Amino acid sequence: NAGVTQTPKFQVLKTGQSMTLQCAQDMNHEYMSWYRQDPGMGLRLIHYSVGAGITDQGEVPNGYNVSRSTTEDFPLRLLSAAPSQTSVYFCASRRIPETQYFGPGTRLLVL
Amino acid sequence: DAKTTQPNSMESNEEEPVHLPCNHSTISGTDYIHWYRQLPSQGPEYVIHGLTSNVNNRMASLAIAEDRKSSTLILHRATLRDAAVYYCILRDAYYGQNFVFGPGTRLSVLP
Numbered sequence: 412n413a414g415v416t417q418t419p420k421f422q423v424l425k426t427g428q429s430m431t432l433q434c435a436q437d438m439n440h441e442y443m444s445w446y447r448q449d450p451g452m453g454l455r456l457i458h459y460s461v462g463a464g465i466t467d468q469g470e471v472p473n474g475y476n477v478s479r480s481t482t483e484d485f486p487l488r489l490l491s492a493a494p495s496q497t498s499v500y501f502c503a504s505r506r507i508p509e510t511q512y513f514g515p516g517t518r519l520l521v522l
Numbered sequence: 523d524a525k526t527t528q529p530n531s532m533e534s535n536e537e538e539p540v541h542l543p544c545n546h547s548t549i550s551g552t553d554y555i556h557w558y559r560q561l562p563s564q565g566p567e568y569v570i571h572g573l574t575s576n577v578n579n580r581m582a583s584l585a586i587a588e589d590r591k592s593s594t595l596i597l598h599r600a601t602l603r604d605a606a607v608y609y610c611i612l613r614d615a616y617y618g619q620n621f622v623f624g625p626g627t628r629l630s631v632l633p
Binding site: 514 | 556558563564565566567568571609620621622623624625626
């Protein structure tokens with residue numbers, strides 16, 4: 412198993428650009444989520460999904476969209492990037508109600 | 523989800539035991555206590571979790587107070603690779619979809 416994979420590893424955007432962060436898991440987990448981590452802080456939940464076709468907002472959803480068309484994939488879209496979205500983004504998955512597996516992260520810099 | 527309180531940082535010498543405390547005075551009867559750690563430049567990884575009884579696995583031990591208002595993660599022999607941020611998280615067994623990460627404890631291991 413590859414576990415949870417994320418692409419790209421690093422991205423630089425200009426303010427106003429849009430992009431999609433990719434997340435995939437091959438463990439057939441129902442639950443997937445996106446977190447952001449700012450320097451020196453813990454992770455904050457952006458959006459999550461309990462299964463294909465079902466998504467919900469987390470603590471900091473503004474400026475981000477998600478969709479879950481398959482069990483394996485959970486992309487995160489930045490609609491119009493802002494410098495405040497400079498962060499490290501982590502995708503995670505788990506079988507409800509078991510422990511969570513995290514991806515390696517995507518470092519995003521918005522200029 | 524109930525909140526947890528952890529020291530900001532701790533230091534340990536290599537090959538000595540480490541006791542990482544966590545206070546959770548408002549824990550409910552169905553909250554599981556989870557510990558994750560985050561090595562530098564990586565996503566968080568699962569360490570251990572428990573409900574009422576002490577738990578052991580190959581990575582660590584979890585000691586839970588009788589009143590469940592506090593717990594301690596025990597690393598029996600710290601290695602340099604154990605230097606990480608350790609997160610103590612409560613999650614309801616039935617309704618807790620999400621993990622809420624605080625700032626955690628940054629553990630430094632001295633050679």
